[in-house]
Amino acid sequence: MQQTAQTHAEAYLKLCRISKSFAHNGLLLPVLDRLDLEVRAGELVALIGPSGCGKTTLLHIISGITPYDAGTILLNGRDLIDPHHHVAYMQQKDLLLPWRTALGNTLLGPEIAGEDLKRAEDEALQLFQEFGLAGFEHLYPAQLSSGMRQRVALIRTILCHREILLLDEPFSALDALTRSQLHQWLLHAWQRFRHTIIFVTHDVEEALVLADRVYVLTERPTNVKAIVDVPLPRPRQSTLPEFVQLKATLLRWLHVERDGFL
Amino acid sequence: MRTGMRASARSWVLPGLFFLGLLLVWELAVRTGTVADYLLPAPSMIGSALVSHRWLFVQNAWETLKAVALGLAVALSAGLATGMVLFYSPLLERMIYPLLIISRNIPYYAIAPLLVVWFGFGLWPKVIVTALIAFFPIAVNTHDGLKSVDPDFVRLLRALGANRVQIFVKVRLPGALPLVLSGVKLGVVFAVVGALFGELVGGQRWTPEGIVGGLGYLMREAANRGALELAFGGLIWLSALSLVLFGGVVVLERYLLRWHVQERT
Numbered sequence: 001m002q003q004t005a006q007t008h009a010e011a012y013l014k015l016c017r018i019s020k021s022f023a024h025n026g027l028l029l030p031v032l033d034r035l036d037l038e039v040r041a042g043e044l045v046a047l048i049g050p051s052g053c054g055k056t057t058l059l060h061i062i063s064g065i066t067p068y069d070a071g072t073i074l075l076n077g078r079d080l081i082d083p084h085h086h087v088a089y090m091q092q093k094d095l096l097l098p099w100r101t102a103l104g105n106t107l108l109g110p111e112i113a114g115e116d117l118k119r120a121e122d123e124a125l126q127l128f129q130e131f132g133l134a135g136f137e138h139l140y141p142a143q144l145s146s147g148m149r150q151r152v153a154l155i156r157t158i159l160c161h162r163e164i165l166l167l168d169e170p171f172s173a174l175d176a177l178t179r180s181q182l183h184q185w186l187l188h189a190w191q192r193f194r195h196t197i198i199f200v201t202h203d204v205e206e207a208l209v210l211a212d213r214v215y216v217l218t219e220r221p222t223n224v225k226a227i228v229d230v231p232l233p234r235p236r237q238s239t240l241p242e243f244v245q246l247k248a249t250l251l252r253w254l255h256v257e258r259d260g261f262l
Numbered sequence: 263m264r265t266g267m268r269a270s271a272r273s274w275v276l277p278g279l280f281f282l283g284l285l286l287v288w289e290l291a292v293r294t295g296t297v298a299d300y301l302l303p304a305p306s307m308i309g310s311a312l313v314s315h316r317w318l319f320v321q322n323a324w325e326t327l328k329a330v331a332l333g334l335a336v337a338l339s340a341g342l343a344t345g346m347v348l349f350y351s352p353l354l355e356r357m358i359y360p361l362l363i364i365s366r367n368i369p370y371y372a373i374a375p376l377l378v379v380w381f382g383f384g385l386w387p388k389v390i391v392t393a394l395i396a397f398f399p400i401a402v403n404t405h406d407g408l409k410s411v412d413p414d415f416v417r418l419l420r421a422l423g424a425n426r427v428q429i430f431v432k433v434r435l436p437g438a439l440p441l442v443l444s445g446v447k448l449g450v451v452f453a454v455v456g457a458l459f460g461e462l463v464g465g466q467r468w469t470p471e472g473i474v475g476g477l478g479y480l481m482r483e484a485a486n487r488g489a490l491e492l493a494f495g496g497l498i499w500l501s502a503l504s505l506v507l508f509g510g511v512v513v514l515e516r517y518l519l520r521w522h523v524q525e526r527t
């Protein structure tokens with residue numbers, strides 16, 4: 001699938017000058033400082049930045065879990081007032097309810113929304129099949145490996161039927177092999193469901209395997225340091241010269257940040 | 263599963279043999295006159311009393327069971343309600359929870375004689391003692407169980423657009439269940455002891471067939487009249503009652519917490 005940066009396309013989700021501070025023992029800790037972010041419909045954007053810079057906070061803000069101090073969030077040019085109708089958020093922890101089976105966990109979204117459960121279940125079973133989880137539908141989370149649990153959490157997120165998926169380091173706790181397998185599954189699901197995805201990661205290579213564009217964030221108070229287009233066809237080989245070159249670019253941006261010059 | 267059951271059956275062979283050995287020694291000690299049988303009846307005497315007076319035992323066990331069941335029903339509804347109210351109301355929690363923790367250590371058995379003064383003999387004083395002492399572990403554990411639920415689960419549900427009722431039913435209740443059930447197990451054990459205390463100080467009821475006062479009352483009267491084999495019989499019935507009730511809750515727990523059991527293995 002050929003994916004090139006469409007510089008003139010309309011922004012679908014647009015964050016304008018978002019600021020957020022937390023109170024810490026009476027002191028104000030500025031986390032996000034007038035941050036701008038634009039994501040196009042059906043785009044997969046990766047966020048990468050130093051630990052503690054506010055990536056999770058940013059996803060919390062978009063999903064409506066955390067209020068923000070200033071700025072606007074627009075969806076299709078209108079204020080995003082009911083985020084949970086548009087956004088599904090998958091945290092770093094899989095957060096599977098231990099008392100529900102794998103299948104029961106994935107049906108949580110449709111249950112809460114009061115959707116037709118029979119149809120949701122058929123859809124879930126189909127996804128279990130596609131994600132290599134056939135036969136594990138009725139096991140409890142404690143009986144699954146961490147890679148399987150992560151896949152179940154991903155299916156749950158997809159079954160929320162929202163246009164936008166926020167994925168917060170979903171695969172960071174997994175081994176390299178499982179992870180690259182999950183990348184393929186994610187890309188597969190993304191191409192099928194045409195989600196708009198914001199993907200937080202610490203891993204430069206992961207960002208380049210997945211994303212259309214990569215946002216590099218600064219240290220706190222956080223802003224955008226650089227936006228890097230990834231105009232490579234998928235599936236992407238991390239050994240290709242273009243890939244290696246992009247990786248060097250990203251690392252340079254990150255290191256410029258860490259070493260503190262510029 | 264199969265092998266597990268066989269292994270656990272095998273692990274009961276040794277304790278069973280030991281117990282039979284004890285009974286045998288006991289029997290011999292009484293038969294040979296080493297111990298006087300009016301102080302300690304032989305197992306065979308207790309056994310024959312259990313058979314010949316079976317209706318007496320059944321009638322009194324039923325009486326005790328009624329007190330336990332009613333008391334538990336009251337303790338369960340009041341305990342669950344109190345635990346939930348304290349969880350959802352921070353003000354009441356701060357006001358009452360510390361008192362709850364302190365007062366659960368009060369020996370409520372001791373008020374049984376007072377209850378006889380206030381309420382007379384009969385079923386209700388027993389039910390009150392039973393309910394009172396079974397209430398505390400259930401109330402405290404319900405509150406603690408609700409508190410123990412991972413707030414991230416709650417946040418997840420909120421982000422999915424769940425309302426308070428959905429959050430309670432899908433996350434808080436199942437998350438609290440392990441602690442609630444261990445509170446109920448304690449409550450059941452306490453309830454039997456509570457009913458026993460109620461019966462030891464009062465609790466008899468006059469019926470056309472005679473006085474029915476439950477197993478505790480039966481044991482007291484039997485001991486007073488030197489019919490120790492009946493007192494022992496009452497003890498056996500009481501233990502059986504307690505074990506069956508406890509076992510019932512354990513079976514329920516196994517079923518409700520099957521995810522939890524599997525997590526432990």
Ligand SMILES: Nc1ncnc2c1ncn2[C@@H]1O[C@H](COP(=O)(O)OP(=O)(O)OP(=O)(O)O)[C@@H](O)[C@H]1O
Pocket residue numbers: 022023031050051052053054055056057058
């Ligand atoms: N609820 C909160 N109250 C106070 N401070 C907070 C809160 N949430 C986050 N912070 C602070 O905001 C900053 C950013 O946190 P955040 O979790 O968003 O970082 P992050 O970029 O996701 O880090 P990581 O890469 O390690 O996951 C941190 O300094 C953190 O201490």
Ligand SMILES: [Mg+2]
Pocket residue numbers: 055056057168
């Ligand atoms: Mg984070």
